[in-house]
Amino acid sequence: MLDNIAGPDDSAFTSPAALNDINNWVPHDIVMRDAWFPLAHSAAVGKKPVRRSVYSVPYFLWREDGKAVAASVLPGAGALPETGLTDAAGRYPVMEHYGYVWCWYGNPLAADPLHLPSIPYLPPNGGLPGYLTGTVRFDCAAPVSLENLIDLTHADFLHANVVGDEKSESETVEVFSDSETVTMVRTCIGKSVAPVMKFFSGIRQPTQQVRQVIRIYLRSHAAIAYGRFTPGDDVPLFHPCVPETRDRTRLDYTMNTSNAGLLFRHVMPKASYIVSRQDSSMTSPQSPRYMHESKRRDLHSKFDVAGQRYRLLMKNLVARQAAGDFSYRDNVSADCSDLIGLRKELFRY
Structure with missing residues (x-):
């Protein structure tokens, strides 16, 4: 069962005019300044x-x-x-x-430190061990990678061998946004236990409660992902998609599993290399299609609210900058711990 797939004020993102604007999407043309x-x-x-x-x-x-x-x-x-x-x-x-x-x-x-995105589960002064970090690349425009990421339901199908399949007793999806960020929150009750947690966290029961969050900072092309698995370990991931070129993206990630059990702590960050290849198998062929005219319609379903909102917010921000307005209307450095459901006792820095 899927409930609450939309957040507040969704009429601005689902009207015919908005959907038409969303479909006219060329992610390679996006350049975010300041x-x-x-x-x-x-x-x-x-x-x-x-x-x-x-x-x-x-x-x-x-x-x-x-x-x-x-x-x-x-x-x-x-x-x-x-x-x-x-x-x-x-x-x-x-x-x-x-x-x-x-x-x-x-x-x-x-340039102002006030415009640095909030990443509440990383120590401000750094110092995490190297095994929690890595680098991967995508042959696609950065917005294509992020649009794929913010649809949390894609993981059940593309990454089922890591995070588990689509089976759950109930599921709720919410989407929140302002002029600089968009956040998707997915809550699953009785979801199949993630295979990686079966093997490396020793979870024996068949289901777990799952709360997954993706929050994208639009200008920086950066995302924070935070998963709470009960029983299980938290999975906090910083997922920056640096646009090296119009169709090449660099991802220097950090997955702060330092508070997890010994095996999971070391193994889970390395799963990013498996997951990134799976993502790339979808985004790499998809990316160049936006650069050519096509009669194929860009279709959306009710499950795409987060991605639709991401597209429209990006286009709105591009339009503002094209008109000479580079101001920040919302505070990206504000602590987002409560929104992502951070277990603060695990990340006191």
Whole structure:
């Protein structure tokens, strides 16, 4: 049984005009300015420069006296490109937080720590062990990857060998949003136990209670995922989709299972390599289809409310920026612990 698939104020997202706008979706054309992007795990940045990119714009990262810096060219490389994204010395605004080096894409004078997304289950100063992190890539536009992610029900079919099948006694889905975020909350009663928890957490009963949350920070193309499994372990995942190019996405993930049992703690983060291949099998062929005209209709069902809202919010934000409005109307750094259902006693930093 599926209840409450829509959240408040859904008429703005389900009217004929809105649905028509949603169907005219070209994710490759989206460029979000005035946003923090997590370009590298802190441990990946040292004295020797490493190269990253955002929308094909190069970012070179290294450390000076232990502090992370970012520039548009390598040190001593000569002339600076005119991008309007750096200061006079060719440096980008940089923050180090949650175990990542974050770089600003946009007007450097507008860079503000207030616009850093809230990730309440990662320690602000980093320091998590390396086995909780990893890097994967997707051959698709970043919004395509995120649109796939925010439909939590897809996991029952695409990732059933990891998170379990679609069987449950009841299921409730809610969707919440503001101008900068969209969040899907899925609650399942009597859901089949996830196979990975059977094997590595030792759960013997046939079902468990599950609460899964995906929250997307639109400008940063970043998502936080939080799963509560009872009985079982919490699965907190930071899932940033950095748009390296219009059709190439880098994911430097962190799955903070440090409070789980020994086996699950070490094994579950590595499942991301299996899950990412499964996701890529769907998104990689899907992504280029948006770049060509087609007579095929882009169909939606009642289960797609979160994805529809994500599309429309992204298009609204793009339109605002095209009109010269880069302001933040909502506070992305506000603590979202209560919304995602965080068990705070497990993540006191």
